Amino acid sequence: MIQSLLIANRGEIARRIIRTARRLGIRTIAVHSDVDAGMPFVREADEAVCIGTAPATDSYLRQDRLLEAARATGAAAIHPGYGFLSENAEFAERVIDAGLGWVGAPPAAIRAMGLKDAAKRRMIAAGVPVTPGYFGADQSPERLQAEADAIGYPVLIKAVAGGGGKGMRKVDAAADFAEMLESCKREAAASFGNTQVLIEKYILSPRHIEVQVFGDTHGGAVHLFERDCSLQRRHQKVIEEAPAPGMDSATRAAVCEAAVKAARAVDYVGAGTIEFIADGSEGLRADRIWFMEMNTRLQVEHPVTEAITGQDLVEWQLRVASGERLPCAQEALSITGWAMEARLYAENPSTGFLPSTGPLDRLRFPAGVRIDSGVEEGGAVTPYYDPMIAKLIVHGATRNEAAARLAAAARGTQVWPVRTNAAFLARAAAHPDFVAGRVDTGFIERHAETLIPPAEPSPAVLAAAAAAILPEAAGDPWTSLRGFRANAEASRRIEVEVAGKPYLVTEQPGSAAVVADGVLFLDGEAWPFGPRRADHIAGAGEGDGAILAPMPGRVIAVLVESGQAVTKGQRMLVLEAMKMEQALLAPFDGVVAALKVSEGAQVAEGTMLARIEKPVAIDAPATTNRESE
Incomplete structure (x- = not known):
């Protein structure tokens, strides 16, 4: 048995490997970037080595530094986990050539299966059924179009080096093929440095x-x-x-x-x-x-x-x-029995699944569920790596039992202030079609309207928030009087503020909500709440022209200047978080009255980045009393 193991990965999979290695008596060595120094996997390993700065290209993807760390710590073998270098044949060969054990696939097998067209040809030779399609070397647009026409539409164009959904285009009609082919090749070149494609029956x-x-x-x-x-x-x-x-x-x-x-x-x-x-x-x-x-x-x-x-x-x-x-x-x-796993991501479904980063002031999961997670309460989700917070894993005697347990696990998950897809997962696991086993890859798109929680708090959330603040009104005789009218049930109208907005709510019976530190957790959702502030003015803010950060991230482009005229829909700034870019557009024609950030700035969700104002029409000489910015 291997005696010492360097784990060339991070987070959840690193902790998972450490757990088994410890049980087998294997010494573990963690490698980490500087931003990951305080992560649980670093603490749980027997030894840890810093291999670079936050970007993966300067740490977890540096083959030389990983091999150097293995030599320096006396590691007998390297486990690549998944992602990063786990399917990199060159790294596997370098590990083996260095005299180390490789806990992964043979380099030859990685190469054989690494390109989709070559892998399909090999499978055909082995007698494995393969999707009808074209996997040939002739990549001329004319040949690809002809093959697609022969297969019959719809077809799927796929980059041979693709993965993770990139380099894929569905084509419904022959007239669309040329345009989709060019789009697919551009994405394949940018993502994988390889423009070759194959055609499959959709x-x-x-x-x-x-x-x-x-x-x-x-x-x-x-x-x-x-x-x-x-x-x-x-x-x-x-x-x-x-x-x-x-x-x-x-x-x-x-x-x-x-x-x-x-x-x-x-x-x-x-x-x-x-x-x-x-x-x-x-x-x-x-x-x-x-x-x-x-x-x-x-x-x-x-x-x-x-x-x-x-x-x-x-x-x-x-x-x-x-x-x-x-x-x-x-x-x-x-x-x-039956098992199910849901991926809990740091993202906000109600804003188009934009990533969410920041501190994990609260991170709680219900009992009786296997949780594989790379983070812990008091830690943080950074913008540098995969946004998965945890995997919720359940097991039951039947599929219905497993689905019910998964839905309950998602509903009972509590995360704040980072936003998550917990409520989305709960709705998916409890959906009648899912429970009945009517699933395919279009399930989420078909049912998105019912799966994505609304941006506004539900009546159940408002009722729970009102019930939670009632003790704060106990000293007020007007809100504490109950049953004042003859032959009427006692009820009260409570002014409550949820997610920064005021609501007037009729008191309802208690709910299963969990309240902690001014945050209400219900059915996988999290809502900051409290009594309505006396100085709150409904709709107050920076004005309709305020450009607010829809997610925490880094400003990678500022495309306008203060005082510049802009038109509705014009790109003003670009944010990046977790490799996702979000362009921010002008909501109407106007002038940039304020520009609050510069390129490279890190901003929190809701931060005002810029403000535009509509031009003022002046019929006669006049003066303005506009606040100076």
Whole structure:
């Protein structure tokens, strides 16, 4: 068994690896950027080394510094986690050439499955069913158009080096193909430095089914059954589950056998995932499930497989990397119950899922739920890395039980002041179509109106806020009198302020809300509240022309100057947070009366960045009494 392990990653997956390594008696070494020095994974490791500054390109992606840290600490092996360098064949080779153990896929397998077109050709040769499409080397627009026409629309253009939803375009008609092809190639060039694409038949009722596979250095290969990852937003997974709803034993056997065949085709070693696309229009059928790609690493959603099999997949990785045989034969593996995982992100669904960063003054989860998290209360979410706060993982005897537990876990999550998608997750897990197993990759888009919580507080929130402030009015005889009128139920009208706005609320019976430090937590949402301030004026603020930061982030561009005339819709500033850019536009024609920030400034959500004023029409000489800025 490996005796010492350097973890070339951070946050949640680093803590996950440390947990298993400690149980196996393996010494762990964490690496971290300067901004991560106070993170839990750094504290929990046996040793830690700072490898650079906050940007990943200056720390977690620096192969030289990772190898230097391994040599300096006497590490016997490196575990890359997922993301960053986990599927980088060059780094894997450098680790192996340095005489270190590599807890990951063989470099040859990473390369074989790294480009989607080459991987599909290899799968066809191995007898694995592949989505109908064109994967050829001729990349001329004319050939690609002809192949798309022959396949039949709609089709999907995909960058061969793509991932994470980038470099993908759906084309519904031949007339749109040329424009979509150019758009896809531009994005592929910017994201991956590779403009090659493939064409696939677009599946109208797509299900994302993936199979967990494992191989060892002794020729062993097994599967640990399937997961369904169909609930996605912008091609990013949101809720995953195992097993897949509607999967019968015959279809499961066929798909899992195909996955093992795919792993054997590249002499796979370690943890991997074979991803399939299924046409779910008539239920799951073996003849309508096709190979899509392989992820040559451990997946974010691996805990649901652990929950239904009772296996520790990180332990499997470490044993295989130590030269041992697979811990279980195929016939010894079985499915028990149902598991689901939801990704809790630092984002605000009511503002288009804009990222949210800042301190985690409160971070609480309900009991009875497995929480894999990279942060803790009192810490912070920074703009430098992935915005996932935690994974909520539940297990039940049945799918309905697991869904109910997941919805309850999301409703009971308390995070402040960072905004999260907890209420969104709760609504998704409790949605009748989800509970019934009617899921595909378009589920969230179809039901967005009911899944995204409104920006304004619900009646339940207002009632809970009013009930919570009643003790503050106990000394006021006019609000403390109850049952004053004969034959009438006692009720009161309470003036309350929620999220900075005043409301007049009729007192209601108590609710299940949790109140802490002026914040109300209910059904996964968080609302600052209190008694209405005497000086509050409804609608007061910086005026209609105020340009406020919709998210915390860095100002990466200031496109206007003070005094400049602007037109409605004109780009004024650009914010960036967690690799997402947000352009801020002029709400009407006017003049820039105030410019409060400069390029490079870090700003909090709600910060006034600029203000524009409508031009004043003057019919005769006049004076103005405008406040100087």
